Amino acid sequence: MANSQTVTSRRGRKLSPFWRYAPFWLPAFVLYSIFIVYPLATAVGYSLFAWDGLQRGAFVGLDNFVTLLTEDPWRRNLWRAFRHNIAFFAGTMLVQNTLALFFAVVLHSLKRGRQFWQNLFFMPHLLSTVLVGILWDLILNPLFGPLNQALRMLENGISNILGVVGINASIKLAYPWLGLPETALATIVVVNAWAWLSFPMMIFLANLGSIPKGYLEAATLDGANNWQVFRHIQLPLLRPAITIVSVLTFIGNFNAFELIFVMAGSGGSPGGSTDVLGTFFYRTAFGTGSERIAIGSALAVLMFSFIALTSFIALRIFRSEKVVYD
Amino acid sequence: MRIISLLTALLLLASAPAQTLDMWSWRTEDVEAYENILQNYEGTNVNFEAFLNTEYNTLVSTSLQADEAADVVQTRSYGGVMDWIDGGYLLPLEVAALDNYSPTALDAVRSRENGQVYGVPFAIQVLQMYYNKAIFAELGLEVPTTWDEFIAVNEAIADAGYIPMSLTARDAWMLPIFHSVIGAGTYGGNAFVEGILSGEATFEDPAFVESLQAIKDLQPFLPPDVTAVSYTDSQNLFINEFAAMFPGGSWEGAFFADQNPDLDLGVFAVPAKGTDEQLVSWFVDGAWAVTANTEDEDSALEFVNWLGSPAFGQLFTDELAQISPIAGVTPTDPLLNDIVTLWNEAATPYMLLVHFRYGTPSGTTVIGESIQNLFLDNMSPAEVASDLQAQMATWFTPSQ
Numbered sequence: 001m002a003n004s005q006t007v008t009s010r011r012g013r014k015l016s017p018f019w020r021y022a023p024f025w026l027p028a029f030v031l032y033s034i035f036i037v038y039p040l041a042t043a044v045g046y047s048l049f050a051w052d053g054l055q056r057g058a059f060v061g062l063d064n065f066v067t068l069l070t071e072d073p074w075r076r077n078l079w080r081a082f083r084h085n086i087a088f089f090a091g092t093m094l095v096q097n098t099l100a101l102f103f104a105v106v107l108h109s110l111k112r113g114r115q116f117w118q119n120l121f122f123m124p125h126l127l128s129t130v131l132v133g134i135l136w137d138l139i140l141n142p143l144f145g146p147l148n149q150a151l152r153m154l155e156n157g158i159s160n161i162l163g164v165v166g167i168n169a170s171i172k173l174a175y176p177w178l179g180l181p182e183t184a185l186a187t188i189v190v191v192n193a194w195a196w197l198s199f200p201m202m203i204f205l206a207n208l209g210s211i212p213k214g215y216l217e218a219a220t221l222d223g224a225n226n227w228q229v230f231r232h233i234q235l236p237l238l239r240p241a242i243t244i245v246s247v248l249t250f251i252g253n254f255n256a257f258e259l260i261f262v263m264a265g266s267g268g269s270p271g272g273s274t275d276v277l278g279t280f281f282y283r284t285a286f287g288t289g290s291e292r293i294a295i296g297s298a299l300a301v302l303m304f305s306f307i308a309l310t311s312f313i314a315l316r317i318f319r320s321e322k323v324v325y326d
Numbered sequence: 327m328r329i330i331s332l333l334t335a336l337l338l339l340a341s342a343p344a345q346t347l348d349m350w351s352w353r354t355e356d357v358e359a360y361e362n363i364l365q366n367y368e369g370t371n372v373n374f375e376a377f378l379n380t381e382y383n384t385l386v387s388t389s390l391q392a393d394e395a396a397d398v399v400q401t402r403s404y405g406g407v408m409d410w411i412d413g414g415y416l417l418p419l420e421v422a423a424l425d426n427y428s429p430t431a432l433d434a435v436r437s438r439e440n441g442q443v444y445g446v447p448f449a450i451q452v453l454q455m456y457y458n459k460a461i462f463a464e465l466g467l468e469v470p471t472t473w474d475e476f477i478a479v480n481e482a483i484a485d486a487g488y489i490p491m492s493l494t495a496r497d498a499w500m501l502p503i504f505h506s507v508i509g510a511g512t513y514g515g516n517a518f519v520e521g522i523l524s525g526e527a528t529f530e531d532p533a534f535v536e537s538l539q540a541i542k543d544l545q546p547f548l549p550p551d552v553t554a555v556s557y558t559d560s561q562n563l564f565i566n567e568f569a570a571m572f573p574g575g576s577w578e579g580a581f582f583a584d585q586n587p588d589l590d591l592g593v594f595a596v597p598a599k600g601t602d603e604q605l606v607s608w609f610v611d612g613a614w615a616v617t618a619n620t621e622d623e624d625s626a627l628e629f630v631n632w633l634g635s636p637a638f639g640q641l642f643t644d645e646l647a648q649i650s651p652i653a654g655v656t657p658t659d660p661l662l663n664d665i666v667t668l669w670n671e672a673a674t675p676y677m678l679l680v681h682f683r684y685g686t687p688s689g690t691t692v693i694g695e696s697i698q699n700l701f702l703d704n705m706s707p708a709e710v711a712s713d714l715q716a717q718m719a720t721w722f723t724p725s726q
Contacts, residue, residue, distance in 0.1 A: 054387060054409050073687060073717045142554040143563070179496060179554020181702060267498045267691060270553040271699040287686030291721070295686070 040304060047297035064298040067291075074295060080272060081280040087185060088192075088276060089253040096193035097200050097245055101238075104204035105230055118205070122198040129195070133262030136191045140177045148174040178263060181273035188274060192259055196252075200245040207241040208234060243318040247311050254307050257282065277303050346371045347622065347629055348396035349614075352382035359645040366641060367632055370625040372398075390415040390617060397620040398630060401445050403434035403610040405683030410615075411437050411444045417616040418442040421627055423634025430675060431651040434610030438684075445613030446634030449648045452576045452669045453507050453607040453676060459590040461488060461570040469594045472602045480547040483570045490547035492569035495701050497557040498694030500574075502678045505697060506607040507573040508544065509537030511598025515605050515674040523681060525724030529715040530708075538707035540599040542700055553701055565589065579661045580647050593664050595672065606668045607676040610651060685721030692717045 047064050050057035068074045103121065107114050124132065139147050151174040158171045177187040211234060219229050257278030260268065266282050268275025281303065285296030347370050351360065354376040364372050375396070377385055383402070389395035390410060401407040401416070410416050423446055424432060435445035457469070465486050470476040480490040494500050513534045514521075521527025527534075549555045549563060564572040565585045572578065573596075582589055595604035614633045616626045632638055639652030647659050649666055657663045675681070682689025693714055699705040705713070 052412070054391070054413050071720070073692075073720065137556070141556075141559065142551045143549070143559055176551035176554030179551050181704070265497055265499075267695050269496050269498055269698060271702055271704055272695050283691065284686060287688060287691075291686045 043297045043300045043304075046293055047301050049294065051291075051293040060294075064294045065302070068295055068298050068302070077272075077275070077280050078277075078299070081268075081275050081277045084185060084268070084274065084276045085254050085256070088189060088256060089250055091186060091189035092193060092196075092249055092253055093246065095189055096197055097242075097249060099193065100197050100200035100245075101204055101242075103197070104201045104208060105234065107201075108205055108208040109226075118198075118202075121201060124195045125198045127195065129258040130262050132191065132195045133259050136194075137178070137263055140187065142176040142179060147177075179270055181271055184264060184270060185274045188260060188263055191263070192256075195259075200249070203241050203245055204238060207238050211237050239318070243314070247314050250314070251307055251311055254303065346373050347398060347620075347625055348372075349374045349398045349400075349629075350382075350386065350396040351376045351400040352379040353400070354378060356646060363638070363641045363645055366637070367629065369628055369632065370622070372629060386410075390619070393619040395617045395619055397617060397622060397626040398633075399615055399617055400448075401435065401613050401615045403447070403612050404680055405685075405688070407435060407445070407613070407615075408438070408684060411435070412439065415618050416444045417618055417620075417623070417627070418444055419446070419616070419627070419630065421446075421631040421634065423631045426634055426636060426639075426652045426654070428651070428653075431610055433675075433680070435613045435615065445615035446630055447610045447613045447651045448633065448642060449611040450576075450608050450651045450669075451611055452649065452665050452673070453503055453574070454576075454593050454665065454668055455491075455507055455596050456564070456572040456574060456578065456582070457592050457594065458564070458567060458570050459592045461567065462592075469592070470597055471604070472597050473599045476597055477543075480544070484547060488567075489549050489563055489569040491544065491571045491573060492560045492563040493548050493552060493573060494555050494557040494560040495548070495552040495698055496555055498698055499690065500557055500560070501694045501697040502690040503575060503676075504573050505537065505541055505693065506676050506678070508541050508596055509598075510607050510674050510677075511596070511603040511605040512537040512540050512600055514601075515603065515672075519675060519677050519681065522677070523724060529711045529718070535707050535711045536600060538697075538700065538710050541697065542707060543599070545701055548701075553698055561585075576649055576662065576665050579659075579665070583661070591661055593661065593668060595668050603672070605672050605674050606665075608669055608673050609676040609679050611648075682718060682722065687717055689714065689718055 046056075048059060048061060050060045050063070068078060107117055107121075110117070127135070139145055142148055155171050155173050159169065162169055162171075175183055177183050215233050215237075216229055219233050224232070255278060256276050260274055260276055260279055261282065264270075264274040264279075266279050266286075268279050277299070281296060281299050284299055285292055287296075349364075349372050351374065353360070357374065357376050360374045360376075364374060382400075383406075386395055386399055387409070390413070395415075401410060418437075418440075419442075424443055427447060431447050431450065432443045434447055436443050461467075461483070462469075465482055467479050467482055468475075470479050483490040493504055513531075513536070518527055518531075518533060521531075522529070545552070549560070549569070555563075560569075560572070561578070561581070563569040565582055567586075567589070572582075579591060579593075582591060595606045597604050614630055616623070616630050620626045634652065636652055636654040639650035639655035642648065643650045643655055643657045643659075643662070647657070647662060649657060649662055649669075657666055678689035678693060693710065696705055696710040696713055700707065700710050
């Protein structure tokens with residue numbers, strides 16, 4: 001800041017832009033410090049002490065972290081939750097962000113009705129996560145839910161058609177989606193994608209809109225088809241948007257809690273197959289006994305450090321790819 | 327002018343004589359009932375206030391640390407109240423009303439450090455099997471008194487096209503309840519609990535493994551895809567008479583009757599696999615305690631003594647249709663009375679809640695997840711038992 005341009009205040013003192021713009025950043029800074037930085041710092045403090053119920057015990061250094069990382073059942077739960085977070089992130093990238101990119105490109109090419117579709121896609125975004133969870137819970141209900149009823153009708157239909165051809169096979173399409181360890185997490189990934197799809201889509205759409213039309217026209221004149229235009233013009237120019245969407249998805253998915261809590265409970269039903277770091281933290285911090293504040297804080301600090309560090313590194317690596325249209 | 331009158335009002339409020347006791351509760355739905363009940367108390371005036379259930383613990387903990395809590399507070403039980411007891415925030419009680427309770431009931435608010443009691447329990451919950459009397463009559467079934475009869479009843483119901491027992495295995499917290507309803511007699515009830523507490527028994531003992539095998543044996547009689555069935559679904563199956571039995575706590579009955587007034591409900595204790603012993607499990611829901619920061623200790627203790635009296639217990643069960651643990655109280659509600667009869671005949675503590683919620687992970691959390699895996703064929707009964715033993719051993723030390 002010292003080298004940047006300075007301005008002179010009315011009283012003749014020199015004010016750097018840093019202080020000149022204080023009325024703009026100071027309120028946000030104060031609120032951020034009180035509600036984000038301060039609790040984070042306290043959590044770091046808590047994680048370094050032993051706890052006896054509500055009372056702080058002796059300073060124990062990194063003991064709580066060592067317990068969390070090396071002793072069962074903590075260690076086992078931690079790594080299982082971590083693996084599920086990775087799966088959740090990978091699944092979301094694959095389902096949500098790929099579909100978002102696809103819909104963005106399609107909507108961008110629409111000549112009419114783009115606003116209508118955009119609004120339609122944005123609708124689920126207006127529902128609270130808890131509402132989304134309960135809504136899909138009802139749709140996926142194994143006993144009365146419309147999804148499995150439709151799938152059962154489809155099963156019968158297919159069997160009947162096969163029967164006419166002379167093949168006797170029973171097709172199974174209706175599953176207890178949230179009740180099987182094999183399908184539960186994937187189902188939640190899809191529901192989560194349904195609710196959040198419009199957000200990356202909007203980012204992609206905005207970025208597609210900023211690509212000068214001339215580029216696309218030139219390519220088309222040279223004989224490029226739609227796929228080639230997308231693959232060689234639009235996709236490379238969208239890389240900064242893809243980076244930011246990926247980092248935001250990463251942060252969101254590693255902090256995931258609400259939807260899983262609503263759809264699979266704090267234990268990650270069934271049998272812990274949907275347990276993520278968020279639900280593991282919830283169980284620990286809101287459990288009973290002397291471990292909960294100590295280990296809970298240690299877990300919170302670990303989660304924050306991992307997410308912050310990974311996001312920082314990812315942004316540093318991809319930052320050089322700024323796109324400038326001259 | 328308005329400001330001055332407001333200030334005067336505030337001053338008047340602040341200088342009012344301290345002849346009122348404050349009483350805090352998490353039962354926002356019971357405010358009216360408590361106001362009716364408290365009219366019968368002839369001592370100091372009591373001001374009853376209720377706060378949101380989910381925020382209550384945090385609110386009271388913070389107030390206790392700041393010496394600003396009410397004179398009398400509603401507390402959770404067992405592991406849920408130990409922070410307040412061990413922190414010295416509650417007064418130990420030596421009131422006459424303690425004689426109205428069984429020692430087991432008082433364990434819910436007993437310090438594990440000095441053995442003193444810190445509250446008077448207000449309600450208990452009993453776990454047993456509900457059954458639909460109309461379906462039993464339609465199929466000509468009797469309440470079973472042996473394990474074999476119990477299996478035969480299940481088979482007959484299944485053959486008739488009903489779901490024998492409605493259960494959720496998606497909401498894991500119901501699974502230790504199911505295990506207690508079915509298996510408490512099989513693992514040996516109170517004798518096994520004493521063994522576990524003294525270190526003579528472990529969860530890997532054959533009797534406990536057998537109690538887990540018993541619930542696995544019953545899986546064919548549960549709703550299909552039970553790990554996908556939610557708690558609400560399981561209630562609906564029973565309320566709408568698709569299922570003939572429902573293993574659950576005494577809090578369910580009022581809800582069932584409210585949702586379907588035509589339901590003819592009965593209760594029984596499931597005969598144990600192996601011994602046919604018929605046991606129900608139970609636990610204390612919570613208690614009333616005097617805070618250490620009260621400014622009127624004598625009045626508060628006198629009031630809590632009344633909260634532990636048969637007079638209060640009778641008003642409590644009449645107004646709120648809950649079971650009072652106070653001796654000499656009889657529920658007016660016939661179904662609750664049936665439950666109390668079962669409880670008086672043979673009961674054992676809901677072990678994993680009563681004794682294994684003093685540390686993290688709690689016994690109920692661990693076994694809930696494991697029983698899901700048991701139903702999914704990912705774990706055997708022996709594996710569930712040894713996992714429970716290993717996880718409890720991380721914080722639980724038997725008293726030799």
